[in-house]
Amino acid sequence: MRDVAVIGVGMTKFGELWDKSFRQLIAEAGAKAILDSGIEGKEINAMYVGSMSSGRFVGQEHVGALVADVSGFSNLHISSTRIEGACASGGLAMRQGYLSIASGMNDIVVVGGMEKMNDVLGASATETLATAADQEWEAFFGATFPGLYAMIATKHMHDYGTTKKQLAQVAVKNHANGALNPYAQYQREITLEQAMNATSVAYPLGLLDCSPVTDGAASVVLCAAEKAKDYSDKPVKIIGSGQASDSLALHARRDICTLDSTVHASKMAYKQANLTPKDVDVAEVHDCFTIGEICAIEDLGFVKKGEGGKAIDNKITTLDGSLPVNTSGGLKAKGHPVGATGVAQMVEVTLQLRGDAKKRQVKEAKIGLAHNVGGSGASCTIHILEAM
Amino acid sequence: MGEGVARFWREIPQRYNFIGDRCGSCERIFFPPKESCPFCRRKSMGKMKEIKLSGKGEIVTYTIIHVGPEDFEEQVPYPIAIVKLEEGPQITAQIVDCNIDEVKIGMKVESTFRKIRQDGSTGAIYYGYKFKKRC
DSSP states (O other), X not given: OOXXXXXXXXXXXXXXXXXOOHHHHHHHHHHHHHHHHTOOGGGOOEEEEEOSOHHHHHSOOOHHHHHHHHTTOGGGTOEEEEEOBTBTHHHHHHHHHHHHHHTTSOSEEEEEEEEEOTTSOHHHHHHXXXXXXXXXXXXXXXXXXXXXXXXXXHHHHHHHOOOHHHHHHHHHHHHHHHTTOTTOSOOSOOXXXXXXXXXXXXXXXXXXXXXXXXXXXXXXEEEEHHHHTTTOSSOEEEXXXXXXXXXXXXXXXXXXXXXXXXXXXXXXXXXXHTOOGGGOOEEEOOOSBHHHXXXXXXXXXXXXXXXXXXXXXXXXXSTTSSSOBOTTOXXXXXXXXXXXHHHHHHHHHHHHHHTOOGGGOOTTOOEEEEEEEETTTTEEEEEEEEEO | OOSOSHHHHSOOHHHHHOEEEEETTTOOEESSOOSSOTTTGGGGTTOEEEEEOOXXXXXXXXXXXXXXXXXXXXXXXXXXXXXXXXXXXXEEEEEESSOGGGOOTTOEEEEEEEEEEESTTTSOEEEEEEEEEOO
């Protein structure tokens, strides 16, 4: 296995981007990452792109080749593959890119992730997102995607005394971070009162517990680590990569409050990196709903099971806390264009480790972690990065 | 939905009759029935036996859906729960015939055969199980 480094990152602004098409978004993100890396198109060996449901959102499949085409590489005939794993599509694409270089097959790979979700009506977007759940045994009976995470929240509150206020504080924190991120969909703070009193979506989750419907794309250029310094002054090494799966349906899991795919994928990544959760300085975790962030910091081993809510009270995860989480604003405030999310998390962690995160820079960040989840926890990818 | 008929018109008898299966190797019971036991895997091949479940269980966790899918819009707000059946398997279903405030973790429930959804005002009607409070 060869070491792999991130040598370039780029993303579009996230939000309701009415004036931009699906293909414009990914072409923009890819071009930014490629320019940031200093590579030339002809040096690219392969591309991997994550998209959850371009077919339902914009009526376009076969987007692997499309991305290479709109990026100006059709005459270079670059291998380009689309990866799907619901909201973890971006993380899965990252791992495929990583593996293809680690294996020795490729030297330079461009990874992308994108979703254009606002070209369909809200109800249709909700229905498309519900395809990440078990259609025959969950969605058929009226369970929505927020409803599944809401059931995790109800159980977490019952078993561990987690409160609706603690859930709301996750949203408040992530909006505060998003206010510092010029690429975020919501660059504004919200108050605890607003978060707690927002209209109910699926009890106990209100509107401000939920990540929004977002358009956007992100891209990362990966390179064999031994060649990284030929291109970048500040390459960031991927020192651990993990992926795991679980039952598609929430009800079939070992424990409703634990995402075992996160537990297993992170163990795999920590082992490879020879690190423990305590070594992580900054993390982007999958807060598609506020309860998702609370479970994530537990399942990643940052705090004990059941203490995720308390960690929010104790401000451990705020920008100036001992382990800042979702400095980008997270899925909650930065936005959640599902296929792009896993790649955008890598963009943020890379910026933090390069010292390029500006107003939201975490001091002396050396080790960063990105945690991307598909569905209610059926897929998970983890990547651990270190400044070189 | 306008997406053709196969997906939801295909008969899924387990959904109407609460038929699960039991692994002949470890005796664990599954619902919906599995082709093989995830604990015994190859040892369970050919040994999965159908079993009729009681349809009785208790609520493990729940939510109240306020923003529902299009086909369920007229039903909101409605409770959805994960129910642990007496025989072991957990399933997702609506809780009916009670006040929303009554729904609690640990509540004893039993299955009831109901209409689940309909494709618009003239489309197919889909049936399946819901759960109600057990007296």
